[in-house]
Amino acid sequence: MSSSHPSPYNFTIEDTSSMWQYTPFGDGDSRTGWQWVFSGPGVNDQTPLCDTHPEGVSFHTTGAYGANMTLEWLGVGIYLFGTSYSPYQVTVDSDTSTPFNLTSDGILFARKGLTHKTHTIVVTVLPDDVNSLFNFDYALLTDLVPANAGVRKPIEHPATDSSLFTYTPDSAWQIKSDA
Secondary structure, eight states, X not given: OOOSSOEEEEEEEETTOTTOEXXXXXXXXXXXXXXXXXXXXXXXXXOOOTTOOOOSOEEEEEOOTTOEEEEEEEESEEEEEEEESSOEEEEETTEEOOOBOOOEEEEEEEEOOOOSEEEEEEEEEOOSSTTOOEEEEEEEEEEEEOGGGOOXXXXXXXXXXXXXXXXXXXXXXXXXXXX
């Protein structure tokens, strides 16, 4: 017996997605805006070498008062993950929370049961001292899949698929095998 009700479907939006808008900027100094860093060695303040490749989990970090990140999405829920050592407030569709003043590692914010429509979330960081940092890792979004939509399967595209990817100039790119 199949249900005629839509089913929830979760998908991840990483901190590096172009869907996120970081203000005042998304890649620079964490004292004055957002900085893109990795949990392992890579491209950050500790190893600013152009020929290094970032390793580990990426996240965006800031200690700048008033720095914010904004996302527009279609769905019924959102969960933000990361680590915070700074007060912050969250606005969903013009409904602003009181500032969260907690140290957390994991879920920074959750809102479910929203009307199925396009929503906007804005997270504003409100550090209370120079050592207060807010680290954003990813968002888990919930949308509804119609009951008759069938099974969802991820689609992987190889980096060598020239119908999807163009590398210019060719000499500047190389594809490494995981093998």
